[in-house]
Amino acid sequence: MKLALGPLLYYWPRDAVLAFYEEIAAAPVDTVYLGEVVCSRRHELAFEDWLAIGAQLAATGKEVVLSAQALTESEGDLKLVRRAVANGRFRVEANDWGAVHLLAGVTGWIAGPHLNVYNPQTLDLVAALGATRWVAPMEATRDMVAGLLAERPAGLEAELFAYGRMPLAFSARCYTARRLNRQKEDCGYACLDFPDGIALKTREGEPFLALNGIQTLSAGVYCLVDELAALREAGVEVLRVSPQSIGTRDVLHALRAACDDALSGFDARKALAALAPGKLWNGFWHGRPGMPAR
Amino acid sequence: MELVCPAGALPALKAAVDNGADWVYLGLRDDTNARNFPGLNFDESALVAGLAYAHARGRKVLMAVNTYPQAGSWARWTAAVDRAARLGVDAIIVADAGLMRYASRSHPRLQLHLSVQASATSYEAINFFHEHFGIKRAVLPRVLSLAQVAHVARHTPVEIEVFGFGSLCVMVEGRCTLSAYACGEAPNTTGACSPAHAVRWRETAAGLESRLNGILIDRYAPGERAAYPTVCKGRYAANGETYYAFEEPASLNTLDLVPQFGDAGVRAVKIEGRQRSPAYVAQVTQVWREAIDAWKAGRFAPRPAWAAALQRHAEGSHTTLGAFSRPWK
Numbered sequence: 353m354k355l356a357l358g359p360l361l362y363y364w365p366r367d368a369v370l371a372f373y374e375e376i377a378a379a380p381v382d383t384v385y386l387g388e389v390v391c392s393r394r395h396e397l398a399f400e401d402w403l404a405i406g407a408q409l410a411a412t413g414k415e416v417v418l419s420a421q422a423l424t425e426s427e428g429d430l431k432l433v434r435r436a437v438a439n440g441r442f443r444v445e446a447n448d449w450g451a452v453h454l455l456a457g458v459t460g461w462i463a464g465p466h467l468n469v470y471n472p473q474t475l476d477l478v479a480a481l482g483a484t485r486w487v488a489p490m491e492a493t494r495d496m497v498a499g500l501l502a503e504r505p506a507g508l509e510a511e512l513f514a515y516g517r518m519p520l521a522f523s524a525r526c527y528t529a530r531r532l533n534r535q536k537e538d539c540g541y542a543c544l545d546f547p548d549g550i551a552l553k554t555r556e557g558e559p560f561l562a563l564n565g566i567q568t569l570s571a572g573v574y575c576l577v578d579e580l581a582a583l584r585e586a587g588v589e590v591l592r593v594s595p596q597s598i599g600t601r602d603v604l605h606a607l608r609a610a611c612d613d614a615l616s617g618f619d620a621r622k623a624l625a626a627l628a629p630g631k632l633w634n635g636f637w638h639g640r641p642g643m644p645a646r
Numbered sequence: 647m648e649l650v651c652p653a654g655a656l657p658a659l660k661a662a663v664d665n666g667a668d669w670v671y672l673g674l675r676d677d678t679n680a681r682n683f684p685g686l687n688f689d690e691s692a693l694v695a696g697l698a699y700a701h702a703r704g705r706k707v708l709m710a711v712n713t714y715p716q717a718g719s720w721a722r723w724t725a726a727v728d729r730a731a732r733l734g735v736d737a738i739i740v741a742d743a744g745l746m747r748y749a750s751r752s753h754p755r756l757q758l759h760l761s762v763q764a765s766a767t768s769y770e771a772i773n774f775f776h777e778h779f780g781i782k783r784a785v786l787p788r789v790l791s792l793a794q795v796a797h798v799a800r801h802t803p804v805e806i807e808v809f810g811f812g813s814l815c816v817m818v819e820g821r822c823t824l825s826a827y828a829c830g831e832a833p834n835t836t837g838a839c840s841p842a843h844a845v846r847w848r849e850t851a852a853g854l855e856s857r858l859n860g861i862l863i864d865r866y867a868p869g870e871r872a873a874y875p876t877v878c879k880g881r882y883a884a885n886g887e888t889y890y891a892f893e894e895p896a897s898l899n900t901l902d903l904v905p906q907f908g909d910a911g912v913r914a915v916k917i918e919g920r921q922r923s924p925a926y927v928a929q930v931t932q933v934w935r936e937a938i939d940a941w942k943a944g945r946f947a948p949r950p951a952w953a954a955a956l957q958r959h960a961e962g963s964h965t966t967l968g969a970f971s972r973p974w975k
Binding site for chain 2: 423425426429433451452454466469471472478491499500502518520521522524531536537551552553554557558561563635636639643645
């Protein structure tokens with residue numbers, strides 16, 4: 353089983369991002385996805401900075417992928433996607449069909465989790481267009497993944513989101529700016545103050561969601577460390593870890609050890625629970641709600 | 647500019663046709679469409695009757711096959727597409743790329759419209775579906791400003807359709823798993839957002855509570871207007887403040903924008919509400935028919951009677967122009 357570090361969903365200060373990836377360079381992870389996928393207003397790192405981080409990670413033997421922004425609204429957004437596609441060195445993760453349009457015919461791109469590939473026929477289509485890896489949708493169940501991979505196109509890898517706060521929705525609106533009574537275009541880059549998003553609780557105090565700019569995440573942390581055998585059996589080859597502000601390296605170590613049977617499932621879960629910014633949940637994989645029923 | 651109106655059953659289809667819809671859209675009685683609600687939608691005999699009624703009056707019928715099939719259920723979706731072609735449906739609304747490929751190969755004469763559930767917000771995305779599957783029209787997610795809509799329309803040969811009126815998704819359609827997160831069912835997979843069976847209303851000492859699968863979505867003081875508990879329309883607490891974290895419940899109403907839609911190159915306006923009554927369909931269709939006809943005749947001016955009629959059918963306490971005007975910009 354390979355491990356991948358998904359794109360950084362939050363907005364951190366430049367120095368924090370650089371330090372984070374320096375730490376990741378020494379972490380047990382096979383693939384690192386880089387780039388801004390959530391909000392085009394975020395500018396602590398320029399495109400060239402991401403390429404430079406990519407070059408450093410590639411020098412340590414890691415596979416580097418540039419992730420394209422998930423929600424494209426303006427010509428400026430498309431320009432960023434085009435730059436990623438034309439980067440000339442790293443593979444690209446398409447997160448909408450506009451990126452697929454630009455990547456069609458290029459061999460070796462990654463069909464990202466926001467493309468909505470839910471069935472073998474659509475998987476076959478993206479493979480025919482040059483995709484060599486598919487990242488399952490967030491709410492993918494064991495049955496869905498197994499059904500899809502039973503008819504897997506030749507040469508296509510399967511990756512699943514396996515640890516982190518679940519990305520659940522995108523909007524044109526910025527909910528971080530809204531919380532602070534600011535306009536989106538005058539947001540003061542408020543996301544910088546919330547390295548794991550803004551926690552949202554129900555009116556009876558139950559942790560429910562997290563606001564991350566235009567993105568909404570779960571309060572709890574998706575964790576499939578108990579499901580490694582079932583994941584292998586379903587045909588999953590890559591597990592995605594989503595970056596968090598503290599302890600991402602330790603998360604990767606724990607998962608790596610669990611995958612290598614150097615750590616029992618019980619101990620791995622205990623280690624991850626101590627590192628997670630919320631409770632560990634795995635409902636989607638089992639065909640249940642993402643948040644456990646009360 | 648064409649008017650596209652909803653029908654959850656035959657009486658609504660007739661109401662839409664009688665009041666001037668150019669297209670009526672509907673779905674089958676199963677999870678192949680994004681309004682998979684009990685008691686709603688068309689079986690084959692109702693579909694045949696609806697097609698006859700619309701076609702006899704020179705109108706067109708669209709069938710939504712706009713959820714995402716999975717390995718075990720693929721055949722139900724292709725059967726829906728086959729049925730649409732066999733019965734003479736004028737076009738189908740599709741979100742899944744694999745299903746679009748199936749439809750374009752198996753029924754090359756069947757017109758394809760890209761569903762809002764396909765989340766295509768750029769001309770690059772729309773042109774992908776045009777080049778590969780020959781889609782004729784695309785319904786834009788409710789996230790773009792008017793200027794962005796015009797920009798998309800200028801860069802694609804595909805006709806652009808926008809939502810004009812009705813309930814409003816504040817998240818990008820096709821990219822929202824909030825309902826799946828809360829209750830296990832969602833528009834993409836089962837064709838329902840916050841299904842009624844997962845909703846509970848309860849009077850408590852603290853007020854009227856709405857819950858979705860047990861999760862407290864909101865609590866209302868006496869006199870407060872309660873909204874249907876979709877996750878995005880609830881009130882939650884963040885850093886000490888309890889508020890509508892996503893948006894105050896509001897309906898989309900863009901009637902005043904008809905001339906701007908025309909200038910932007912919009913070719914069709916869609917009315918939301920297959921789950922609404924025939925009376926809703928009749929009145930909303932009538933108002934929009936008059937407005938579009940007035941614009942076509944070069945004498946569009948918003949009328950108080952139009953606003954009053956639409957306000958009666960708005961959900962929530964107020965209406966909004968949504969992303970078209972971007973009040974949150």
